[in-house]
Amino acid sequence: MKSIRNFSFDTKCVHAGTKEDQYGSVITPIYQVSTFKFKNAAHGARLFSGEEDGYIYTRMRNPTIEALEDSIAILEGGAKALACSSGMAASHTLIATLLNNGDHVICSESVYGPTLTLLQNIMSRFGIESTFVDTSNSENVKNALKPNTKLVFVETPGNPTLVISDLQQIADLAHNHRAKLAVDNTFMSPVLQNPFKFGADYIIHSLTKFLNGHADVVGGVIVLKEQSDFEKFRKSLNQFGGVLEPFNSFLVHRGIKTLKIRMERHCQNAQKIAEYLESHKQVEWVSFPGLPSHPQYELAKKQMYGPGGMISFELKNGLEAGKILMDNVRIWQLAVSLGGVESLIQHPASMTHASMGKEAREKASITDGLVRLSIGIEDAGELIEGLEEGFSKI
Ligand code: LCS
Numbered sequence: 001m002k003s004i005r006n007f008s009f010d011t012k013c014v015h016a017g018t019k020e021d022q023y024g025s026v027i028t029p030i031y032q033v034s035t036f037k038f039k040n041a042a043h044g045a046r047l048f049s050g051e052e053d054g055y056i057y058t059r060m061r062n063p064t065i066e067a068l069e070d071s072i073a074i075l076e077g078g079a080k081a082l083a084c085s086s087g088m089a090a091s092h093t094l095i096a097t098l099l100n101n102g103d104h105v106i107c108s109e110s111v112y113g114p115t116l117t118l119l120q121n122i123m124s125r126f127g128i129e130s131t132f133v134d135t136s137n138s139e140n141v142k143n144a145l146k147p148n149t150k151l152v153f154v155e156t157p158g159n160p161t162l163v164i165s166d167l168q169q170i171a172d173l174a175h176n177h178r179a180k181l182a183v184d185n186t187f188m189s190p191v192l193q194n195p196f197k198f199g200a201d202y203i204i205h206s207l208t209k210f211l212n213g214h215a216d217v218v219g220g221v222i223v224l225k226e227q228s229d230f231e232k233f234r235k236s237l238n239q240f241g242g243v244l245e246p247f248n249s250f251l252v253h254r255g256i257k258t259l260k261i262r263m264e265r266h267c268q269n270a271q272k273i274a275e276y277l278e279s280h281k282q283v284e285w286v287s288f289p290g291l292p293s294h295p296q297y298e299l300a301k302k303q304m305y306g307p308g309g310m311i312s313f314e315l316k317n318g319l320e321a322g323k324i325l326m327d328n329v330r331i332w333q334l335a336v337s338l339g340g341v342e343s344l345i346q347h348p349a350s351m352t353h354a355s356m357g358k359e360a361r362e363k364a365s366i367t368d369g370l371v372r373l374s375i376g377i378e379d380a381g382e383l384i385e386g387l388e389e390g391f392s393k394i
Contacts, residue, residue, distance in 0.1 A: 005074055009191065013260050017071030017253060019063055028067035030250045034058050060238050064246040068253040072211070072221050075190040075256070076203055079227040082237050083219060083249055087186060087206025089242030090220030091115055094182055094204055095151070097236040101127030103150040108135040108165060109364040110158030111184065112206075113353040116360060119153075132360070135165040136296060138173060145177050155184040156193075156303075160312050160348040160372040161365050162287045164296035167303060171199025186210070186339070191263040192306045196225050207244070209339025210309070212255040213262050217248045262341065262377060266309030269383065270375040274311050276384050282321065282391055284369075286313040309375040310338060312348075318369035321394045322347060325371065328393040331378060331386035338374035343383055348372050 004016050019028045036055040038044035046052040055061050065083050073081040084090040095118070099105065107119055109132040119130040133140040135154050152174045156165040167183065174181045182202040183195035189210040195203050205211055207219035221244075222237075224230060237243060244252075267290070274288035286293070289300035290307030300307065315321035325345075326334050332345045336352050346352060349368045353361055361367075375383070 005077075009075070010260050012071075012074055014257050016074040017067040017069070019067050028064055028250070028253065030246050031058075031062055031064045032246050033062070058246065059241060059243050062246050062249075064253075065244055065249040068244070068249040068256075069221070071253055071256055072190070072205070073223060075259075076185075076223045077194060077196050078203065078223040078225050080230045080233075081221050081223045082233055083207070083221050083244035083252075084237065085220070085242040085244055086218045087112075087204065087208060087220035088114055088118065089240075090204040090206070090222050091153075091184070092118060093233070093237050093240050093242060094202055094222050095119070095123055095128070095153075096126075096240065097233055098180065098182075098202075099123075099128050099150055102148060103128055104146050104148045105130045105151045105153055106135075106141055106144045106149060107132050107153040108155045108158050109133055109360070110161040110163050110366065111153075111155040112159045112186075113348075113356045115153075115155070115184070117355050120360075132363070134163070134364075135170060136163040138166050138169040141170050141173050145173065145179070149177060149179050151180050151182060153182045153184070155187075157187050157289055157300075157308060157310065158364075159187065160310075160353065160370060162187075162289060162294070162308075162310060162312055163365075164289060164294075164299050164303070166299055167195055167198035167200060175199065187308055187310055188304060189259060189263055189339075191260050192267070192308055193304045198303065201225050207252045208337060210263065210266070211259065211339075212252040213259065213340055214251070214255055215337065215340035215342060217251045217255075219244045219248050219252055263306065263309070265377040266375055267306040269377065269380045270307060270309045270311055272380040273373065273375055273383060273387070274307075276387075277311065277313050280391070282316055282394060284314045284316050284318075286311065288312075311373045311375065312370050313373075314367060314369040314371065315394070317394065318367075319347075319349075322369055322371045324394045325387075325390040327390075329386050329390035331382060332373075332390075338372075340374070341377045343376035343378060343386075344374040346372050346374075
């Protein structure tokens with residue numbers, strides 16, 4: 001029988017990971033249970049020793065969580081995936097599993113703020129050193145490599161600037177140095193970018209965003225390219241403890257069924273809105289990978305299947321004008337997070353990237369006036385009218 005891995009992406013979204021059960025359920029139900037009973041003492045001992053396969057305790061394994069993990073591993077073309085309680089739990093588990101005291105990480109400077117502060121302020125206390133560079137120029141990665149560099153962590157497109165890094169070039173640099181490449185693929189989802197095809201070793205996602213898509217779950221995932229990494233990661237996630245709940249796993253797995261068609265609509269709407277903004281007389285600049293004005297437009301076409309649903313831009317009168325816009329838009333909601341069906345607007349310097357501090361923001365070109373949009377799947381014309389409402393008040 002043809003394996004689900006050999007089906008089209010659309011079919012995988014609907015079917016990948018679903019487990020058969022004794023009742024013939026069409027989808028994997030919610031196994032909302034913390035612990036599983038053993039047939040007898042010998043059976044319990046066999047499960048713990050690994051002699052026999054089965055479920056023991058939900059922090060270790062659970063059928064609903066596994067269904068989601070299998071679905072994401074298949075969509076990303078990886079061997080295995082591990083669902084975590086948040087995107088940050090995924091990043092932390094990845095870094096703390098791979099690195100030791102004395103190791104060095106190179107990380108994109110335009111990343112989700114807490115990813116930078118996790119490395120800079122917390123992992124540094126455990127002897128893990130980090131260098132933040134503009135990874136959109138691969139030369140910067142090359143120059144930052146040190147004898148103890150073990151991991152390059154790239155977010156592309158980067159939050160919130162949408163700068164794009166060349167995954168193939170960076171994978172080659174990392175591998176020539178015997179370091180690993182991890183990619184935060186949250187902004188793209190497996191629909192728009194497949195980092196393993198370019199040589200990445202690990203992928204993380206905040207499931208909170210496009211994969212779930214409905215602004216009702218916080219979750220994350222680590223995807224492993226190689227099966228040989230699985231036991232090490234499973235053990236460390238079990239011990240760190242940041243696993244995803246069965247109910248949240250069910251919701252994300254449900255969200256993934258419509259991932260492909262949602263991503264298509266996010267991209268179409270974002271393209272229209274980016275073009276509208278770029279021609280707007282009150283707008284200073286727009287960053288969107290689908291515009292020829294984007295500095296890495298050609299790379300985006302090579303590496304990504306679509307521009308994504310995120311836009312950042314700055315108004316002519318900077319932050320003051322941006323505040324008026326944010327307070328007066330219609331349909332758009334002033335909120336952080338992204339990747340849901342509903343459109344959101346927010347201000348990175350005072351919100352998602354406030355924790356980084358001004359110096360790190362300036363280095364990463366996250367200007368005080370930058371406004372970020374997460375484009376939902378509403379009617380594009382009405383979204384433009386909703387923005388125009390805000391512009392008219394400036
Ligand atoms: N990676 C990226 C690219 C993100 O944008 C986020 C969260 C995370 C990781 C962390 O995921 P979480 O723990 O929140 O599931 N980004 C957010 C943002 O831009 N606004 O609010 C959260």
